[in-house]
Amino acid sequence: MSSFSPGSDLVEAREHLRVLVDGVLAKLRAGVLPTLAEREKVDCKEEAGRRGRGGSLLVGEPHNQEAARQLANEVTCMANTPGGGALLVGVEDRTGQLLGAGLDAEWLRHRVYEHVGVASAVEERRVEGVRLLVLYVAEAREPVEDLNGRIRWRTGGHCVGVDRAEWWLHRQLSAGHDPMAQVTQRTEADVSPGAVAVARRYLAAGDADAAAEIGGTTGDLLRSLGVLRPDGRLTAAGALTFCPADRTHISLSVWDVEGGELLSAPRQMVGLSLLEQIALVDERLDTLNKAVRLTAGPGFAQNYVRQLPPGAVREAVLNGVVHRDWMQSDPVAVTWIEEDSAIEVVSPGGFAGGITSDTALTQRYARYPALADLFRALRLVEKQGLGVDRMYRDMVVLGHRPPLLREEAGPRVRVRLVGGSPVVPVMNLMAGIRPEVRQRDVKVALIVHTLLHEPFTTALHLTRILQRGEAEAAEALEVAADCVVGEASLIKRYKDVWVLTDEAVSVVDESAGNEVLRRRGVLSYVRPDLAGAEDVARRWLASHDRYSSGDHSALTGLTYTGARGQLERLERAGLLLRGEGSGRSAHFIAGPALQPTGRSPRDGDG
Structure with missing residues (x-):
């Protein structure tokens, strides 16, 4: 009896696909046309958008949007196919000529995921000096629609349409199927007419075209939704959703x-x-x-x-x-x-x-x-x-x-x-972000939310908020920095941190004195009282050894003189200590009340 490790079946499937890809490449090198070399699990594709006048081949682009959309559709076909499959990118469809692939692998993987929600693995291959890409696509656990709303899978080397009911019927016959895909003894006769009416209402509200397509009998509706099998019985998901329940759900x-x-x-x-x-x-x-x-x-x-x-x-x-x-x-x-x-x-x-x-x-x-x-x-x-x-x-x-x-x-x-009453200045700021598409970007929204409530942030700090790694958080910050409000950037760097720009603050700051905003914590660090100044200093000194009047001015919007006055009052209260140095080198360090346990007040003093 051999041992088993979770995920080993996926590893074995990927290795099997790699062997199939090697076989297709060998046949192509031997002059066999793709129509003969392709298998149900491997499909050869030329990058879309690379043909000029007369069919001349253009230079491949690393960020070819047309090719990304084309391949996203092909990825869904492979994902819907039992066992998944592989796409070999950079091969001329008719002749089998190795044209090469210009697409950036990581960019392509991310764009495909953004388009259809499938995270395929992308591997670079060199064949006779020609760069190709291989997209390995795992079998999906549920039907995946392409960019045109179709569900397709591969049959006999071609992508063909399949309805949801047939897709789930095949899944039910597979090992480890979803309990909600199981067949029940319930039929169309057991379906509540009220549930059918509700389904049509929701469909009409969500997509008028879809509602028109499924007009007709109750059976037509249920089959289009993938819950009525060819033998007339409902899946467990269909029975749960459409049949009268014996309890309150x-x-x-x-x-x-x-x-x-x-x-x-x-x-x-x-x-x-x-x-x-x-x-x-x-x-x-x-x-x-x-x-x-x-x-x-x-x-x-x-x-x-x-x-x-x-x-x-x-x-x-x-x-x-x-x-x-x-x-x-x-x-x-x-x-x-x-x-x-x-x-x-x-x-x-x-x-x-x-x-x-x-x-x-x-x-x-x-x-x-x-x-x-x-x-x-x-x-x-x-x-x-x-x-x-x-x-x-x-x-x-x-x-x-x-x-x-x-x-x-x-x-x-x-x-x-x-919820409650919205914070209109915050709405104004979000609605003023350009390009407009970034108003729908959850990462940008969360970065702005963070900086409206905290004087500064970093990629490391955002890993928890964005629920992404530090590299992805840093990329999100760069995306936000490319956004503009009015004529200025949305956020900017200050030393090793990120802050809202003065222009972004000004959109909200016109109401910053409003007590409702203060209670919500919006821009509470802008022109703060002494308690607020202490909070800003504490945040800065938690990750920095020194804090200057210039730092306090940049983070709070106070004048340099006003910032220095606040820090001196914090010094007199024992919260800050004056560091060594004067003039441009003048700064403060954490006093005993701000000092983390076990650290000497003079540690890190320049």
């Missing part, structure tokens, strides 16, 4: 304050399908989530916004429903707290697939892929995991705190969103 309660008076008890929804229960909770939350009138401000046209972003509320609820542990009988508990304009969603079962509260923003995993795919097909949720990004972004662009996600004993996962 979602309980919604309304309180005035936490631990206060119960304003509305959970409604019993036995006999209603999961989809009908979702619709009722959705409608009730839409009523509770009141509109707030905006004061005048540039950059946004709407006169009202909700106390909480509706998309964030729906994502919190549906995330709890789709990714909960369905082996437990407890309902997903949704609580609306009136006075705080807050919502809490508690779902049975802990995080799965290696996700934690520190990686939920960036990691992707579906406990039940068939159920997650059904909710995407219904246009209820975003592509896997992207809704969490949007939940974070939608909260901070209104000046609210980022969502709280944590695992608790049970296990269970709690998500908390706290």
Whole structure:
């Protein structure tokens, strides 16, 4: 009996694909045309956009957007194919000539992931001096749509269309299938008419074209969603979503304050399908989530916004429903707290697939892929995991705190969103960011949120906030630095840290004296009182040996004279000590009250 290591099957599959790629390359070198050399697992592709007039071959570009889109579509085809496959890039389709690939490997991998959510491995190969790229694509755990909304897989060396029901039927016959893809004894006759009506309503709201395409019988609808098999039986995901339930799956309660008076008890929804229960909770939350009138401000046209972003509320609820542990009988508990304009969603079962509260923003995993795919097909949720990004972004662009996600004993996962009146100056700043596409970038939004509440940041500090490595956080900072507000950059370097530019601060600072802003912690470090000055000095000296009047002026917006006066008052209070040196070398170091335990006050003094 041989030993087994988790993930070994994936390693073996990758090595098998590599052998197949080597075989295709050998045949190409021998003059065999790609149509004969290709196998169901290996597809040869020429980079799109490299042909000029008369079919002349142009120089390959490292950031060829057209080629990235073309290959993203081909990656989805391979991902949907049982066992996955490989794309050999840089080979002329008709003749098998090795043309070479100009695409940057890491850029291509990232662009493909951005387009279709599949993270393929990209390997460079040199054949007779020609640079080729090989994209190794693992088999997907759920159907992957290409950029045109199609689901395709490879059959006989070609990509052909496949419907969701056939895809899941094949998955059910495979080892280790998803329990939600299992066949049940329920049929179309067991489907609730109310659930069908709700499904059509959600589809029409999310995509009018899709709703038109699935018009017709209930069977047509269910087959298009991939939950009705050719033999007329429903999958477990379909039965759960569309058939009457024997218990309440979602309980919604309304309180005035936490631990206060119960304003509305959970409604019993036995006999209603999961989809009908979702619709009722959705409608009730839409009523509770009141509109707030905006004061005048540039950059946004709407006169009202909700106390909480509706998309964030729906994502919190549906995330709890789709990714909960369905082996437990407890309902997903949704609580609306009136006075705080807050919502809490508690779902049975802990995080799965290696996700934690520190990686939920960036990691992707579906406990039940068939159920997650059904909710995407219904246009209820975003592509896997992207809704969490949007939940974070939608909260901070209104000046609210980022969502709280944590695992608790049970296990269970709690998500908390706290809203209320938006911070209009923060909205003004976010709406003024150019290029406009960066207003939708969750990384930029979180960087701005951080710098509105802290005087400076670094890539290392942002690793926890962005839930990315230090190199990716540094890249995100460079992206934010390329953004502009008005005629100036959004953020800039100051020594070894990053700060908001004066222009960005000025967009918000016109209301910085407002007590509401101060209570929210927005720009509390700008022109601070002595307690605020102490906080800024403490933050700086936690990672630096010295603090000068110039540093304090740059971080707080005070004049040089005003900054020096504050630091001297902190010195008299024993919080700072004057370092050795004068003139341009004058500085302060941490006094005993600011000193970390075990460090001498004079350590690091120049």
